[in-house]
Amino acid sequence: MVEIDHISRLLNDHLKVGENQLILDGTPSTELAERYSTPVYVYCPAIFRERLKLLRQALPDFEVYFSFKANPTPAVIRVFLEEGCGLEIGSGGELIAALRCGCPASKIVFSGPAKSDMDLEAAVKCGVKEIHVESINEIYRLGEVAAKNKSKANVAIRVNPSGVVSGGRVILEGKPTPFGVDEEVLEETARKIEKIESLNLNGLHVYVAAQFLDHSILLSLYEHILEIAANLALIIGRDLDTVNFGSGLGIPYNSTQNALDIKEFGRLMSSKVQEARKSAGLGATQLLIEPGRILAGEGGIYLTRVVDCKVSRGERFVVLDGGLNHHLAATGNLGQVIKRNYPIAVANRMDCEEAVPVNLVGPLCTPLDTFGRNVMLPPVEVGDLIAVFQSGAYGRSTSPLGFLSNPTPPEVFAEGGKTWIIRERLGSESFLWGTDLEPTGLRGAAKG
Numbered sequence: 001m002v003e004i005d006h007i008s009r010l011l012n013d014h015l016k017v018g019e020n021q022l023i024l025d026g027t028p029s030t031e032l033a034e035r036y037s038t039p040v041y042v043y044c045p046a047i048f049r050e051r052l053k054l055l056r057q058a059l060p061d062f063e064v065y066f067s068f069k070a071n072p073t074p075a076v077i078r079v080f081l082e083e084g085c086g087l088e089i090g091s092g093g094e095l096i097a098a099l100r101c102g103c104p105a106s107k108i109v110f111s112g113p114a115k116s117d118m119d120l121e122a123a124v125k126c127g128v129k130e131i132h133v134e135s136i137n138e139i140y141r142l143g144e145v146a147a148k149n150k151s152k153a154n155v156a157i158r159v160n161p162s163g164v165v166s167g168g169r170v171i172l173e174g175k176p177t178p179f180g181v182d183e184e185v186l187e188e189t190a191r192k193i194e195k196i197e198s199l200n201l202n203g204l205h206v207y208v209a210a211q212f213l214d215h216s217i218l219l220s221l222y223e224h225i226l227e228i229a230a231n232l233a234l235i236i237g238r239d240l241d242t243v244n245f246g247s248g249l250g251i252p253y254n255s256t257q258n259a260l261d262i263k264e265f266g267r268l269m270s271s272k273v274q275e276a277r278k279s280a281g282l283g284a285t286q287l288l289i290e291p292g293r294i295l296a297g298e299g300g301i302y303l304t305r306v307v308d309c310k311v312s313r314g315e316r317f318v319v320l321d322g323g324l325n326h327h328l329a330a331t332g333n334l335g336q337v338i339k340r341n342y343p344i345a346v347a348n349r350m351d352c353e354e355a356v357p358v359n360l361v362g363p364l365c366t367p368l369d370t371f372g373r374n375v376m377l378p379p380v381e382v383g384d385l386i387a388v389f390q391s392g393a394y395g396r397s398t399s400p401l402g403f404l405s406n407p408t409p410p411e412v413f414a415e416g417g418k419t420w421i422i423r424e425r426l427g428s429e430s431f432l433w434g435t436d437l438e439p440t441g442l443r444g445a446a447k448g
């Protein structure tokens with residue numbers, strides 16, 4: 001049987017099935033594929049907005065900062081900016097990109113374990129809301145950079161919590177990690193920051209792991225963050241300006257997973273926040289979250305066409321024009337966080353209930369380039385369209401676009417029956433070789 005249950009769970013007002021086809025906010029997928037060719041990422045901004053609305057309704061005490069790395073395409077970022085979100089960035093490059101998208105520096109928070117002096121200086125000069133300091137060394141470097149620029153930089157200590165919270169698919173908590181400073185040395189770290197005149201200790205930041213789907217486990221993590229915040233407020237003897245809870249907000253990638261009960265999570269969290277506000281030095285503290293996938297994941301579909309169908313030693317292989325070069329995460333090569341098969345359907349055979357097991361592979365010369373083994377799909381023919389769901393976050397941005405020199409996938413918005421391109425396809429000559437169309441190695445070889 002086709003994975004109908006999971007796919008039908010993903011269908012909504014904007015992702016529908018009609019006349020045997022997947023329809024993306026009013027436009028049939030075959031039309032999209034013809035208009036923009038394949039492979040292509042199609043996003044439904046209406047779904048992004050809806051997810052944001054649901055999140056805000058569930059967690060009204062929190063300011064939402066969209067995690068830039070989840071989908072850095074400017075048009076996508078602008079959707080979240082227009083809705084009033086801030087941005088969480090993780091590099092100097094993302095800082096430039098965020099500013100170019102029109103985000104005010106006062107709505108940017110900056111994390112990441114390898115910020116260079118140049119990154120720090122850029123952040124100080126433009127006056128980002130907060131820099132999440134990740135080590136003692138970084139604290140001193142930032143102190144010097146801010147002093148040199150005659151500034152006072154707002155910092156939040158990124159803390160690697162002690163204790164164990166399990167259930168997410170990556171558990172960083174309580175373990176050694178390159179991210180943040182250990183909770184065990186929080187006091188000493190805070191005191192060091194307080195002695196540096198060019199730094200203002202603003203708050204706390206914790207990002208432990210991705211993909212929590214069990215709200216009770218996420219709740220215990222967020223409660224622990226409230227405890228750390230209360231402790232930090234006690235150490236410095238004043239209320240914190242901000243506490244950033246990171247994310248951890250997951251989405252289901254296959255039929256064995258249930259969606260996070262965000263309403264229930266929000267209900268329980270809201271009473272924890274009210275308690276904390278009364279007792280713990282968090283009276284007027286601004287609470288932030290910086291999610292990516294829960295906002296952008298479900299609004300994106302990757303469409304790729306079947307180039308070949310073959311049988312090898314009894315197994316069926318369906319070969320596609322796109323693969324891990326465009327969508328690393330969907331091939332399970334982005335680490336344990338998202339290893340299982342993504343939800344996949346044949347976009348032009350949505351009504352077909354017959355299904356056969358196939359290995360769905362991309363165009364690259366490696367067995368890693370596999371979207372799934374024994375995926376149950378309707379009998380597929382050359383020219384059919386494959387839709388990979390949940391592709392709006394960590395799709396194109398995490399992929400090795402240069403591997404095998406295929407053109408990049410364009411990105412398109414689909415809304416209310418209209419579609420428009422938001423990023424062009426780049427041919428290999430422009431994005432790999434820049435202006436040097438005749439690679440020097442070949443020139444040398446020809447001469448030799």
Ligand SMILES: Cc1ncc(COP(=O)(O)O)c(C=O)c1O
Pocket residue numbers: 067070088111207209210211246247248249290291292293294393
């Ligand atoms: C520091 C930080 N914040 C936020 C996020 C967003 O996480 P998610 O997309 O799972 O919500 C990430 C993702 O890696 C991160 O590293």
